[in-house]
Amino acid sequence: MILGWILSFICLSAVPLPLTIKLLKKLLRPLVVFTILPASTAIYAASKVTLIGAEVPPFSWQQENEVVGINMDVAAQAAQTMGYQVDRKILPLKRALSTLSHQPNTLMAGLARTPEREHLYTWIGPVVSIKVGLLSWQEHIKASQGKQLMAGSAIALDDAGSIASEAPHYRAKLCVHYDTPMEAWLKNHGETDYIAVTSEHACLSLLAEKLVKHWFTEFHLARYLTSKSSYPVENLVEHEVLIEPELYLAGGLNMSSTDIEEWRMALEQMAEAGDIDKIIKRYVADY
Structure with missing residues (x-):
């Protein structure tokens, strides 16, 4: 086919033959290079994955020059097997x-599955379940008084007057x-009195500075961030768990069914061998 095209080009062209041959060599050189390279470059590309x-x-988080965390370690071990x-890599959520969605050979280690995201990504398999609920900041009142207030119970008049005088002026109920x-x-429960921010650190600051009444987040995350901050972790009060979503290993929509199945099998084998539990305990002893 290519030979026929070349002969037709020579016959029909008004360009002198030596010049025609020179032009054809220039046109075909990239084609020759292309036929040599793809096999090796394809193998190289397939052997790397970005988490x-x-x-x-x-x-998952950046600790000095290293990216660590439960989800990262689980996904990395599966990839290595x-x-x-x-x-x-650690990225802001929006950029991640x-x-x-757009970068090949890339997986997200620990993405919560929501109805809004369901059709946007490939959900390979769950890595870990998390505990999410409300946290408050206890500073000027005793623990027993705080529990009574959350339960709506009556407390002594002297205590009530003291608490009322120190009551903060919240910007919103929740962060x-x-x-x-x-x-x-x-949103699904019709709650509108909240502030949505771009980082959990911002919620911690708003809660500790008494600008919001509750922080709605994952309990282990809240404890860890508070322990690494200038705020006393003993002031953080956990209330009931409201949701327990799973964090998934997720990929783009262009993943092949073969790749998806291989990743799922790797995660399942790790779970059966107890490897995922071991990784969790490295970070949180009482998860």
Whole structure:
């Protein structure tokens, strides 16, 4: 076919033959190079995978020059058993989701599955379940008084007057990280009195400075961030767990069914061997 095209080109062209041959060599040179390279470059590309995650310790975060966390370690171990070279990155949530959609050979280690995200990504399999609920900041009242207030019980008049005089002026009832299962839960339950921020650190600051009444987040994450901050962790009060979503290993929509099945099998084998539980205990002893 190509030979016929070349002969037709020579016969029909008004360009002198030597010049025609020179032009054809120039046109065909990239084609020759292309036929030599793809096999090796394709193998190289397939042997690497990039694992991305948001800054949500103890599940994934940047610790000095290393990316660590429960989800990152689980996904990395699964990748290594499959023969992949692993690159880990922490990105802001919005950029991480965009990268997951558009960058090949990329997986997100620990993405919550929501109705809004269901059709946007490939849900390979769950890595870990999390506990999400309301947290408050206890500073000027005793623990027993705080429990009574949350339960709506009556307390002594002297105590009530003291608490009322120190009552903060909240900007909102709740603080939540935007575009998360927590914000989706609030919307689904008709809650509008909340502030959505771009980081969990911001919610911690708003709660500790008494600008919001509750922080709606994952309990392990809240304890870890508070312990690493200048705020006393003993002031953080956990209330009932409201939701227990699972964090998934997720990929883009262009993943092949073969790749999806291989990743699922790797995660299932790790779970059966107890490897995932071991990784969790490295970060949280009493998970």
